Amino acid sequence: MSGDLKDLLRNYEYLLNRLYEKVPPKSGTAEYELPEPQILRIGSQTVIRNFREIAMKLKRDPQLVARYLQKELAAAGKYDAGSGQLVLNVKVSRRVINQFMQLFLKMYVRCPTCNSIDTRLERKGRVWLLVCEACGAEQPVKPF
């Protein structure tokens, strides 16, 4: 490698490093906090008391989020729109619910292209698309 090329590469690396230092993390995207699930266990059932609140933070219809959870947990459940609670016919911990909600956020809310959470789900026939309002990207997601 010639000296000139080395210098050029070093320069390039230097510029890249500077660029990364200067770019601040995108606001409101890196640390998007979901409410901690409030869990109540009654016998073999688990009640998520603040389910509507979590779904609203995810910007998704609680019925849809409920469907996702029921499928993942392979358990029947019922969302009560009046109280905003979801009752699941399975014993499950707060930690597990929280993990699934984070996964939902990653798969069905956050734009994989620009990291924005200003997105919506669109159904086109049998295909579900995650459409980003911020960058316009469309991404097929695992159907419900």
Ligand SMILES: [Zn+2]
């Ligand atoms: Zn985007």
